[in-house]
Amino acid sequence: MSQFDFSELGPDLILDAIESTGIYPESGLLALNSYENRVYQFVAEEKKRYVVKFYRPERWSDEQIIEEHQFSLELAEHDIEAVAPIEFDGKTLLEYGGHRFSLFPSVGGRMFELDDLDHLERLGQLLGRIHNISDAKPFEHRLTINIKQDLTEAAEYLRKSELVPRYLQDAFFQDLDKVITLSCQHLPNNLKNIRLHGDCHTGNILWQPGSESDDAVLVDFDDCITGPAIQDIWMMLSGDRQQQTLQLDTIIEGYEMFRPFNHEEFAIIEPLRARRMLMYMTWLAKRWSDPAFPRNFSWFNTDKYWEQQVLALKEQLSAIEQPLLKLGY
Known part of the structure; x- marks a missing residue:
């Protein structure tokens, strides 16, 4: 491959x-x-x-x-x-x-705007409707999110790849092990898995004002997956804690117009972010022999890149240690 x-x-x-x-x-x-x-x-x-x-x-x-x-x-x-x-x-x-x-x-449309609360609420409504349909039956062949397994396998691949510079390996893998351990401690026991878009970020959402339906349009289901509903929401959260709380509150308010949401899933927002970080690193590593990747990702596999990842892991470890996001209602 x-x-x-x-x-x-x-x-x-x-x-x-x-x-x-x-x-x-x-x-x-x-x-x-x-x-x-x-x-x-x-x-x-x-x-x-x-x-x-x-x-x-x-x-x-x-x-x-x-x-x-x-x-x-x-x-x-x-x-x-x-x-x-x-x-x-x-x-x-x-x-x-x-x-x-x-x-x-x-299809055409404008860029989805994270700082527009109307956009976020309409997206929440759309996801609530989608997840009602998702819940009707399971995927039989698509992958399933398993945070512990996904993090562990990604870490093992990076260890074997020897891409991390030798002088950074101790710091990188020590912090990575802490991120994995702490992420796994946050996993609730009663997570419900449903069919998901799986890669719901602004690049895969178009905004169509005046359209006949939801205004927000989802594109590119290439990474659709089985997992908890929060996977289709957490990538909309950015900024400081206050901003993320407002964003989450707005999305969930729209979502719950069509479907109840299990707020215990907020506990895995940061573990899911850690999972995406690690899987992105391993994706680049696995595809490095494809000429398109060194050409378009020339910054990967440099000392500077891995130094930045050491800092990113420390920041992610701090984020996981923070109190969970909690809505005001």
């Missing part, structure tokens, strides 16, 4: 794959910001905009990708604003020239 670099996926193959569906691009291919897959936007002859996504081999199985597609299609059937793939003869996952790909409608 780490050796694959999309080197054979040239413009001719991409265009031939698209045209195999009966859709004929009129414009050129605009590469969109995606390092894991290869994603391009184009305008077809009928003047409609589309997005084509070519999936990285061995990352997800066919069953996992199809389950992702079925989830977004299920949401669309319930009038949820989520971008779902286009079906061709009942299939959403297609193959051409040894590459798996899918086509999506291209």
Whole structure:
């Protein structure tokens, strides 16, 4: 998997794959910001905009990708604003020239604004509606969040990779072990797992004022996963403690208009943040042999980067040690 670099996926193959569906691009291919897959936007002859996504081999199985597609299609059937793939003869996952790909409608919108409380409340409403549908049945093939296991496996991979400079290893891994230990101490016993978007951050949300439904539109379900509901919320929290409390309060107020929320899940906000930090480091490490990664992440695997990660771990350890966020109602 780490050796694959999309080197054979040239413009001719991409265009031939698209045209195999009966859709004929009129414009050129605009590469969109995606390092894991290869994603391009184009305008077809009928003047409609589309997005084509070519999936990285061995990352997800066919069953996992199809389950992702079925989830977004299920949401669309319930009038949820989520971008779902286009079906061709009942299939959403297609193959051409040894590459798996899918086509999506291209949707527009403004950047989602974290400091706009109206945006946050509407997002909370949208997530409450989505999670009502998510709770109806489980994923069978997608991954499940396991904070202890995910943190432990990421740490072990980094140890074996020997990417951390020798002079920083003691400080880095000592703090990392403390983060893992303290994170695991915060895990409640009664967490409920449901189907999730999994990667709900501002880059995957579009704001469409005046749209027919929720105004906030979720895109890119590539990382959909099974886990606790707070996973789809915590990435909206930023700033100091007062700011995060206000953001969380606003989202949950919107969420609970459609679905009750288990406030005990607030205990894993910082452990989930630690999990994302570690998984991002290991993701870069695992993909480093793909030429696209050294080209676009030239700062990774430098002494300065790992020095910054030592500081980030200390800050995260301090955040985990802080009293839990608590709403005012």
